[in-house]
Amino acid sequence: xxSLALDLHPPARRRHPPQWFPIAALTPSLLVLSVFFAxxxxxxxxxxxxxxxxxxPTLEHYQRFFTDRLSLAGFCRTALMSLLVAISVTVLGYxxxxxxxxxxxxxxxxxxxxxxxxxxxxxxxxxYGWLIILEDRGFINDLLLHLGLITSPLPLSKNLFAVxxxxxHVVLPFGILSxxxxxxxxxxNLERAAQMLGASRLAVIRTIVLPLSVPGIVxxxxxxxxxxxxxxxxxxxxxxxGFKVLATMIYEQVLFYIDWPFASVMAMALLLMMLAISFxxxxxxxxxxxRASVSSGGER
Amino acid sequence: xxxxxxxxxxxxxxxxxxxxxxxxxxxxxxxxxxxxLGPSGCGKTxxxxxxxxxxxxxxxxxxxxxxxxxxxxxxxxxxxxxxxxYALFPHMTxxxxxxxxxxxxxxxxxxxxxxxxxxxxxxHLEGMGERYPRELSGGQQQRVALARAIAPxxxxxxxxxxxxxxDLKLREAMRIELKEIQQQLGMTFVYVTHDQEEAMxxxxxxxxxWQGAIAQQGQPADLYRxxxxxxxxxxxxxxxxxxxxxxxxxxxxxxxxxxEGVILKARNTEPSAxxxxxxxxxxxxxxxxxxxxxxxxxNRLDGTxxxxxxxxxxxxxxxxxxxxxxxxxxxxxxRASVPPKLGDSIRLGIDDADIQALSA
Numbered sequence: 340x341x342s343l344a345l346d347l348h349p350p351a352r353r354r355h356p357p358q359w360f361p362i363a364a365l366t367p368s369l370l371v372l373s374v375f376f377a378x379x380x381x382x383x384x385x386x387x388x389x390x391x392x393x394x395x396p397t398l399e400h401y402q403r404f405f406t407d408r409l410s411l412a413g414f415c416r417t418a419l420m421s422l423l424v425a426i427s428v429t430v431l432g433y434x435x436x437x438x439x440x441x442x443x444x445x446x447x448x449x450x451x452x453x454x455x456x457x458x459x460x461x462x463x464x465x466x467y468g469w470l471i472i473l474e475d476r477g478f479i480n481d482l483l484l485h486l487g488l489i490t491s492p493l494p495l496s497k498n499l500f501a502v503x504x505x506x507x508h509v510v511l512p513f514g515i516l517s518x519x520x521x522x523x524x525x526x527x528n529l530e531r532a533a534q535m536l537g538a539s540r541l542a543v544i545r546t547i548v549l550p551l552s553v554p555g556i557v558x559x560x561x562x563x564x565x566x567x568x569x570x571x572x573x574x575x576x577x578x579x580x581g582f583k584v585l586a587t588m589i590y591e592q593v594l595f596y597i598d599w600p601f602a603s604v605m606a607m608a609l610l611l612m613m614l615a616i617s618f619x620x621x622x623x624x625x626x627x628x629x630r631a632s633v634s635s636g637g638e639r
Numbered sequence: 640x641x642x643x644x645x646x647x648x649x650x651x652x653x654x655x656x657x658x659x660x661x662x663x664x665x666x667x668x669x670x671x672x673x674x675x676l677g678p679s680g681c682g683k684t685x686x687x688x689x690x691x692x693x694x695x696x697x698x699x700x701x702x703x704x705x706x707x708x709x710x711x712x713x714x715x716x717x718x719x720x721x722x723x724x725y726a727l728f729p730h731m732t733x734x735x736x737x738x739x740x741x742x743x744x745x746x747x748x749x750x751x752x753x754x755x756x757x758x759x760x761x762x763h764l765e766g767m768g769e770r771y772p773r774e775l776s777g778g779q780q781q782r783v784a785l786a787r788a789i790a791p792x793x794x795x796x797x798x799x800x801x802x803x804x805x806d807l808k809l810r811e812a813m814r815i816e817l818k819e820i821q822q823q824l825g826m827t828f829v830y831v832t833h834d835q836e837e838a839m840x841x842x843x844x845x846x847x848x849w850q851g852a853i854a855q856q857g858q859p860a861d862l863y864r865x866x867x868x869x870x871x872x873x874x875x876x877x878x879x880x881x882x883x884x885x886x887x888x889x890x891x892x893x894x895x896x897x898x899e900g901v902i903l904k905a906r907n908t909e910p911s912a913x914x915x916x917x918x919x920x921x922x923x924x925x926x927x928x929x930x931x932x933x934x935x936x937x938n939r940l941d942g943t944x945x946x947x948x949x950x951x952x953x954x955x956x957x958x959x960x961x962x963x964x965x966x967x968x969x970x971x972x973x974r975a976s977v978p979p980k981l982g983d984s985i986r987l988g989i990d991d992a993d994i995q996a997l998s999a
Contacts, residue, residue, distance in 0.1 A: 528722050528724060529726050529728060531713070534712075535713055535788075536740030537740055537743035537791065538714055538743045551730055
């Protein structure tokens with residue numbers, strides 16, 4: 340039997356949209372995506388398996404990739420660079436995210452604006468800014484030389500360090516936002532409860548906030564890793580000619596060597612690296628969720 | 640008299656220019672169950688937060704066991720706090736939750752395990768130690784929160800509306816249990832609530848707060864019998880509150896005129912200020928046969944029945960005494976009592992001691 344309350348109301352007059360409507364609404368974006376994303380993607384995958392002249396299926400490009408030390412070094416360099424950025428973004432972003440999640444003062448707005456500020460400057464501008472600071476004749480080296488702390492310039496630019504610094508700057512806001520969302524989801528009363536039980540501020544962070552913000556840490560690292568692995572401009576400009584990652588190597592293959600199949604293989608390698616990392620992250624998150632749903636539930 | 644556990648000395652708190660708590664003086668002896676009772680926005684939660692250490696008072700001093708706490712951070716005040724939403728750590732088992740405070744204090748593991756066990760026993764949750772908070776019902780979570788707060792043996796336990804998320808039956812059962820636990824532990828409990836029944840049922844002393852200040856404090860029975868203001872009379876229990884037009888001092892009585900020709904005789908307690916209201920509890924009014932009798936009462940008032948509501952255990956009668964004066968009367972439903980009917984004339988008898996003259 341229907342409830343009395345329902346019976347008292349006239350049947351809903353609101354017309355339901357017809358069945359085809361959701362599909363129709365999807366069509367434009369589906370078209371754009373299939374023409375400009377799925378199609379090139381398919382072509383790229385196809386090309387990576389195709390013999391250069393005859394277009395017959397072959398694994399020769401992959402074989403070349405896996406036996407070429409330069410390619411493999413680029414692959415590993417990409418992974419290392421992305422991992423370092425992921426760690427530094429998360430470590431540097433965490434305190435800021437915590438502040439943004441918990442502060443109620445007017446400083447919050449200021450810090451929030453500052454945290455997002457890197458995204459306002461274009462990537463080239465930002466990168467050249469770092470170059471000015473990190474160069475051999477740049478700000479930091481000039482200052483240190485002037486103070487007599489060093490006798491020859493420190494190798495701050497044209498290397499992994501410079502690229503990690505530059506990328507961290509670019510990616511940091513995304514890390515902060517994902518960490519902040521996660522920390523905001525933690526009931527502040529938990530921190531107060533821990534404090535009442537004798538935990539110092541540091542102990543509260545260690546025992547309560549950090550364990551409960553692991554999902555945010557994972558997503559911050561995932562975002563930072565994938566953004567770094569696919570970044571082109573920053574490694575190209577800050578890394579110098581000798582610093583090769585997959586993104587810059589793909590660019591070289593296409594523009595200088597005009598070797599599209601080999602570029603496709605590198606793109607596939609990059610794609611698989613990011614898919615693997617995302618898969619690990621998603622798996623972790625779903626495992627944690629399923630564990631939480633067995634052992635949790637709750638009213639919040 | 641016992642040693643004082645908590646003292647608040649003219650404590651005030653204001654945000655910007657808004658005074659939230661005004662000049663509170665409160666002394667809580669050791670082992671007492673004190674309720675801070677008031678409607679929402681009365682400043683009771685701010686007061687609790689100041690005792691806990693989350694909010695610093697704008698003025699005044701807070702002392703625990705004689706020591707000023709104003710500069711002491713919450714984690715070093717040795718106070719327990721039970722939250723309204725329990726605030727259990729979701730990533731820890733019940734045992735880990737209860738052991739948390741002991742771990743933070745550096746209690747040895749075996750000793751902590753024994754303490755956790757006895758804390759869980761005292762809230763009847765033995766054998767639940769390995770569960771996670773969300774596997775528990777609301778009532779069980781409440782008990783875990785209580786066990787967690789009492790396990791490190793704080794000198795004072797603060798409770799912030801801990802029962803308000805439970806259903807009525809459970810809430811009533813928990814009232815009795817909380818009181819028993821408090822007596823067993825001999826711990827000072829400061830219980831913040833807006834529920835006057837809860838406060839009355841458990842407390843040794845009730846502190847009624849209104850608009851940031853203490854309106855009245857005392858034993859529950861005294862507050863009920865002798866409210867000092869219209870607010871307290873109205874907030875605690877039900878009461879007939881009548882506006883007093885003029886006051887005359889008779890031989891033995893204060894004569895309070897509450898309407899044209901309706902004069903109530905109250906005990907002459909020599910009020911310090913002008914009497915503006917009087918309060919009469921509905922159950923203290925006797926229903927007499929119309930027109931005659933009731934000589935033992937100082938006040939005999941004739942009226943007409945306007946409404947009778949059957950409450951099961953009692954009848955609530957609305958009696959019209961004329962000239963716009965109404966009294967609600969609670970007539971206990973016994974085998975002998977025959978409730979009057981609508982439109983009946985009745986006579987009401989009120990003892991002079993049952994009329995409380997109020998000046999605010």
